[in-house]
Amino acid sequence: xxxxxxxxxxxxxxxxxxxxxxxxxxxxxxxxxxxxxxxxxxxxxxxxxxxxxxxxxxxxxxxxxxxxxxxxxxxxxxxxxxxxxxxxxxxxxxxxxxxxxxxxxxxxxxxxxxxxxxxxxxxxxxxxxxxxxxxxxxxxxxxxxxxxxxxxxxxxxxxxxxxxxxxxxxxxxxxxxxxxxxxxxxxxxxxxxxxxxxxxxxxxxxxxxxxxxxxxxxxxxxxxxxxxxxxxxxxxxxxxxxxxxxxxxxxxxxxxxxxxxxxxxxxxxxxxxxxxxxxxxxxxxxxxxxxxxxxxxxxxxxxxxxxxxxxxxxxxxxxxxxxxxxxxxxxxxxxxxxxxxxxxxxxxxxxxxxxxxxxxxxxxxxxxxxxxxxxxxxxxxxxxxxxxxxxxxxxxxxxxxxxxxxxxxxxxxxxxxxxxxxxxxxxxxxxxxxxxxxxxxxxxxxxxxxxxxxxxxxxxxxxxxxxxxxxxxxxxxxxxxxxxxxxxxxxxxxxxxxxxxxxxxxxxxxxxxxxxxxxxxxxxxxxxxxxxxxxxxxxxxxxxxxxxxxxxxxxxxxxxx
RNA sequence: CGGGGCGUAGCGCAGUCCGGUAGCGCACACGGUUCGGGACCGUGGGGUCGAAGGUUCAAAUCCUUUCGCCCCGACCA
Numbered sequence: 092x093x094x095x096x097x098x099x100x101x102x103x104x105x106x107x108x109x110x111x112x113x114x115x116x117x118x119x120x121x122x123x124x125x126x127x128x129x130x131x132x133x134x135x136x137x138x139x140x141x142x143x144x145x146x147x148x149x150x151x152x153x154x155x156x157x158x159x160x161x162x163x164x165x166x167x168x169x170x171x172x173x174x175x176x177x178x179x180x181x182x183x184x185x186x187x188x189x190x191x192x193x194x195x196x197x198x199x200x201x202x203x204x205x206x207x208x209x210x211x212x213x214x215x216x217x218x219x220x221x222x223x224x225x226x227x228x229x230x231x232x233x234x235x236x237x238x239x240x241x242x243x244x245x246x247x248x249x250x251x252x253x254x255x256x257x258x259x260x261x262x263x264x265x266x267x268x269x270x271x272x273x274x275x276x277x278x279x280x281x282x283x284x285x286x287x288x289x290x291x292x293x294x295x296x297x298x299x300x301x302x303x304x305x306x307x308x309x310x311x312x313x314x315x316x317x318x319x320x321x322x323x324x325x326x327x328x329x330x331x332x333x334x335x336x337x338x339x340x341x342x343x344x345x346x347x348x349x350x351x352x353x354x355x356x357x358x359x360x361x362x363x364x365x366x367x368x369x370x371x372x373x374x375x376x377x378x379x380x381x382x383x384x385x386x387x388x389x390x391x392x393x394x395x396x397x398x399x400x401x402x403x404x405x406x407x408x409x410x411x412x413x414x415x416x417x418x419x420x421x422x423x424x425x426x427x428x429x430x431x432x433x434x435x436x437x438x439x440x441x442x443x444x445x446x447x448x449x450x451x452x453x454x455x456x457x458x459x460x461x462x463x464x465x466x467x468x469x470x471x472x473x474x475x476x477x478x479x480x481x482x483x484x485x486x487x488x489x490x491x492x493x494x495x496x497x498x499x500x501x502x503x504x505x506x507x508x509x510x511x512x513x514x515x516x517x518x519x520x521x522x523x524x525x526x527x528x529x530x531x532x533x534x535x536x537x538x539x540x541x542x543x544x545x546x547x548x549x550x551x552x553x554x555x556x557x558x559x560x561x562x563x564x565x566x567x568x569x570x571x572x573x574x575x576x577x578x579x580x581x582x583x584x585x586x587x588x589x590x591x592x593x594x595x596x597x598x599x600x601x602x603x604x605x606x607x608x609x610x611x612x613x614x615x616x617x618x619x620x621x622x623x624x625x626x627x628x629x630x631x632x633x634x635x636x637x638x639x640x641x642x643x644x645x646x647x648x649x650x651x652x
Numbered sequence: 653c654g655g656g657g658c659g660u661a662g663c664g665c666a667g668u669c670c671g672g673u674a675g676c677g678c679a680c681a682c683g684g685u686u687c688g689g690g691a692c693c694g695u696g697g698g699g700u701c702g703a704a705g706g707u708u709c710a711a712a713u714c715c716u717u718u719c720g721c722c723c724c725g726a727c728c729a
Contacts, residue, residue: 107722110722200729235723235724237723562687597687597688
């Protein structure tokens with residue numbers, strides 16, 4: 092392509108409402124434009140990148156014998172009603188009616204529709220397994236779109252679905268996808284990791300997420316440098332460092348108006364790890380008291396795994412249920428109250444609220460003074476010990492770039508997607524679903540590969556292989572050489588963008604660095620007089636001067652290095 | 653949904669407190685000089701100040717309502 096003909100609206104200044112590096116650079120380098128909150132236009136360069144990623148996705152999906160299909164994004168409500176998700180999912184689903192007042196929604200994902208198809212077409216175990224995938228638009232009315240293309244309301248997703256006759260088949264397809272995902276993200280040049288994750292509203296029991304480390308990420312994962320344990324902090328297990336065990340006598344302490352952990356620790360001159368934080372929540376089955384150590388926080392999702400959906404209690408509810416004001420609650424002496432305590436509280440001696448206005452109690456021990464159901468319900472923090480090997484965990488911020496779920500029979504049962512096994516028994520198909528967000532791969536690649544001048548694309552997903560930069564378009568020899576190289580590169584299947592604009596050298600260099608094509612071939616008058624051009628690596632900024640005749644060969648070498 | 657911020661030329665911003673001619677830089681167009689890291693000089697075009705209503709002789713500026721966008725949190729197949 093010729094730069095002069097291609098729509099590449101680069102920006103000298105970053106638009107004020109962009110924050111994430113990938114967002115700023117995608118806008119500045121002319122890859123995307125925003126239409127509205129959470130809606131992005133992919134410009135020619137941006138679309139080329141997505142094309143590159145899609146090509147890799149298709150290759151690797153086909154390598155595990157997944158078959159590409161394409162499904163509508165407009166879905167009749169009935170199918171979503173049959174699985175219950177029409178009602179479970181709230182404002183996140185775009186809903187609409189057709190001219191006959193029939194309910195529809197825009198697809199947030201395609202479990203329902205894929206399963207519907209399977210239910211109609213699959214009869215026998217002989218039809219299984221099947222793996223179907225598509226690269227298709229999804230729509231979700233996100234509560235808060237953010238960070239450019241990282242969280243949008245309309246986005247493209249590679250989603251695949253496996254259909255198996257038995258658990259072994261599901262395990263195999265799950266593993267095939269995990270392996271394919273590793274190849275995909277490696278090929279896309281990303282640093283990433285696979286972590287255990289919470290299946291959330293997908294249902295089913297088992298899932299992993301693929302995470303690309305980046306400060307722009309929304310998720311956090313805990314990683315063990317010792318044994319390789321890795322999990323989303325939503326479920327990562329960790330052992331907080333032990334507290335020094337103080338042999339306090341049990342005694343009430345007057346703590347007037349000291350309600351928060353901070354206030355009480357300051358007042359008693361004790362660090363927070365000597366306290367028990369008692370939090371009252373209201374679950375579907377009534378109030379539950381959750382206990383964590385004073386230096387810890389309750390993780391809502393971990394708690395939800397134990398007690399189901401819940402919400403924090405209001406101040407008045409605390410007083411009604413416990414008979415004492417929030418701030419002075421403790422775990423002792425409650426009847427008919429479910430108490431869930433973080434495992435680390437089983438050891439040690441603590442201070443907690445005395446269930447008495449303006450008093451705390453010092454010298455409390457688990458099992459002697461109170462009891463609870465013990466679960467890991469605290470948020471894993473940097474430096475806490477791995478439950479498997481004891482090494483200190485690292486907590487890192489990450490972008491979720493893919494996920495894999497074992498769905499089991501949740502959708503097949505609801506939609507009656509059944510088959511007859513070899514004994515003639517009717518059984519629900521066992522399913523898995525597997526997603527990857529191409530735009531997130533692109534954003535993560537930028538987040539992980541940029542410098543002060545702009546993007547540095549991994550070679551595999553760059554919009555072009557090389558950018559050809561004739562510096563002076565008014566110099567006849569320069570232009571002739573540029574044209575010659577341009578055609579030669581194309582003839583050799585090297586994708587080339589030639590900056591044939593009549594711009595000053597500085598502008599071309601700045602734009603080239605911003606756009607981030609990994610190899611630059613620079614044609615300047617002085618070098619050309621010696622029959623030389625420069626080949627420059629975008630990443631290292633190192634340039635070598637080579638003979639014009641050797642350009643193809645040297646470029647090849649750089650492209651594959 | 654809670655909290656915060658912002659809407660003035662294509663982009664980045666000033667002007668708003670204290671009402672009185674709508675400005676600056678970049679970009680754009682034209683002429684000239686320049687030409688290996690976002691050139692310089694000159695000339696010029698471009699704005700219903702997010703929208704609606706109100707106060708006032710007079711509103712970008714004050715009041716009310718509303719819409720949009722960003723950030724933090726909640727939420728998140």
